[in-house]
Amino acid sequence: MSIKFAQVEKDKASDKILILKNPTRYIPQSIEDMADLSLQLQQGTETKQVFIDIVSIKAFTLRARLKSVTEIETLDLNKIQQAVIEIKNPTFILEKLKAAFRQLPCADDENLQANLPHNIEFIFGPPGTGKTTYLAREKVMPLITGTNLINILVLTPTNKVADVFVKKLMAEIALNPAQKGLQNQLIRFGITGESEIEQAGLLKDKAFDISHLTQCVVVTTIARFLYDGFSTSLLKAYDWDVIIFDEASMIMLAEIAYVLYQQKASCQFIVGGDPFQIQPVVIAEAWKGENIYTLVGLQHFQAPQTVPHDFPITTLTTQYRSVPPLGSLVSQFSYNGILRHHRQLTDQKPLKIERLDLTAITVIKFPVNPYDSLYKSQRLEGSGPYQIYSAIFTVELAHYLSQQIRTHHQDTWKIGLVCPYVAQATLVDKMISAHTMIHPQVQLVTGTVHSFQGDEFDMILTLLNPPPHISSNIFLNNRNILNVALSRAKDYLILIMPESEGLEQLNKLEMILKEDEIKPYVQEWTSAQVEQILFNQPNYISENSFISTHQKINVYGKAEKKYEVRCEENAVDIQLGEWDR
Incomplete structure (x- = not known):
């Protein structure tokens, strides 16, 4: 490919x-x-x-x-x-896994659940509860500052998660100048997306000789555990005392099971994560929806239990990220209303938007019509569902908010635009890039829900476009995906929701929004009402869009409409007309 x-x-x-x-x-x-x-x-x-x-x-x-x-x-x-x-082809990881499992001293019919080692500890951390900080501060730091020399391996599902863990450890080490030398024992193996980590000299590759370190903390992705390592030792062959899994819900069950069974009996395992967040993207259909939490039966935040052993579980119940209305929404949606909130409503970041006075939670309903090219849900081959109207509407709204923040505020803002599907996220991202809405004061980040796990933003615009056909197993009916989409916002959440039937999880969400604890901080509009505010016209997008099919040969002149769109199964073209920057 x-x-x-x-x-x-x-x-x-x-x-x-x-x-x-x-x-x-x-x-x-x-x-x-x-x-x-x-x-x-x-x-x-x-x-x-x-x-x-x-x-x-x-x-x-x-x-x-x-x-x-x-x-x-x-x-x-x-x-x-x-x-x-x-x-x-991504199946190369599958081949590595198959080869690795063949080397384990296990029978082909061995019950991997029944024979799990006892030495596994779980840190159950809902969104914003400081799970990674807890792992760094309460687990790693006491171990590496103790009297015994120790080797710790931290395995994550993605490089992004690995970078977050390393930065948390760097911050903890920096709190005590006497411990500054500990940073020399911290290794980020693989690649980093953070220049701060690279400039600190923490990034190491396979040429590094790890044997000269008396103790170390190595952070990398779990996929590399199968086949990668340093010049003197593969990762899986090194003598680890403790292995930590962070954001474990996203790790494939086969990958984590291999580590648990491959390591020596004395190795201690710490599993950090949340079973109610995103599940792994899997290679084999039979693994879909399976991770370490389904293996041990950890599926309840209130009075959690596990099999085959009663593993120790630490539940983190105070969320530090969101103001109370946002925290309460997430708590009621996924955690039986148990979460406490560290922040006060008075801590909410001040926001002035002319004609659009946002509350903590704003719901905007947009139309879906299968007989109208602008409003119908469509599917792009290889990238999933998209809807043209809601994508354009979200870009226009983000543009307006960005302008208003630059006009009325001096502080910086980080705004996330979250979509459940790749096609919709790509559509929004490319339109924003084409409009050059780039300004150091307002950072706009677009992506799928999967790419947002572990992140937090001052404001989140969650665009929940539905697929052409509604069923129980679509993303919009997946509690874990919606949980992540809802819980990224620190101060303001804008839910851009479809007027569609059969979306049970969204119906549950709307019921929670009407509860007495949250209702005073919620407002609801239609997209037409917001268009009236933005453009003084309730059907502005419709009147300024032209939708047609994508031809085999296309010649583009000057756009007659602000948005000229050509669609087919394999491509979507949007030609942009004049834009008020």
Whole structure:
């Protein structure tokens, strides 16, 4: 499979890292764990091949670290017309897993649940409860500052989660100047998306000799545990005393089971995460919905229990992220209303938006019509459902909010635009990029719910576009996915919801919004009412859009409408007219 990128830039912090932008297709998460990648840089009739050490996904861009910077020293990246990267089929992880399991001293019919080791501890941390901080402060720091030398391995589902863990540890170490030397024992293995980690000298690759360290904390992705390591030892062959799994709900069951059974009997395991957040993206259909929590039966926040042993469980019940109305919504939706809230409503970030006075929770309902090209839900092959109207509406709303914040505020804002499906997220992201809504004061981040787990934002716009056909197993009827989408906001949550039937989890959400504890902080509008506020016209988007089918040959002149859209199963083209910046 190949992915083409229309733009190539050098990373400001490192000449060895290229930033690849505007991909032609969705970038699979599995690319971060692949080795021996190469990049074709095309300039006119010439093609230059450069070799990549490792890559990292960030939103809709790919950061690629070159094996040698000399390969691009003579290239003018501004003249590169296209960059193409060939990636392996994600099943290579499956092959690594199969080979690894064959080496375990287990019978083919062994019951992996019944024979789980006793030495597993669970840290159950709902959104915003400081789970990663707890793991760093209460688990790792006491171990590495104790009297015994100890080797700790932290395994995460993604590089992004690994980076967050490392930064938490860096912050804990920095709190005590006498412990500054501990940072020399901290290793980020693989690739990082954070220049702060690289500049601190923590990023190590397979050439590093780990044998000279008397104790260490290594943080990496769990996929690398199967096949990767340092010059003197593979990760799975090293003598680990403690292994920590962070954001464990996202880790494939087969991956975590292998680690539990492969390690020595004296190794202690700590599982940090939340069974009510996103489940793993799996290779085999039979693994769908399965993770360590389903294996041990940990499915209740109130009075949790496990099998086959009564594993110790620490539940974190105070959330520090959101103001009380937002925290109460999440608490009622997924955690039996048990969560306490550290922040007060008076802590809410002040916000002035002309004509659009936002409360903590704002619900905006948009129409869905299967007989109207603008309002109908459609499906893009390989990327999932999208709806043109709600995408345009969300971009217009984000643009207005960004303008208002820059006009009335001096402080910086981080705003997230969350979509359940790749196609819708890509549509929104590309329109925002085309409108150049880039300003240091307002950071707009667009992505799928999966890419937002572990993040937090001052404001979240959650765009819940439905698929063409409603069923019980769609994303909008998945409590875990909605739980993550709802819980990213610190101060303001805007729910952009469809007027559709059969969405049971959204119906549950609306019932919670009407409860006495939350209702005073909720307001509801229709998208037409918001259009009236933004444009002085309730049907502005409809009147300024033209939708047609995508032809085999398309010639684009000047756009007659603000939004001219051409759709087919494999592509969506949006030609933008005049835009008020």
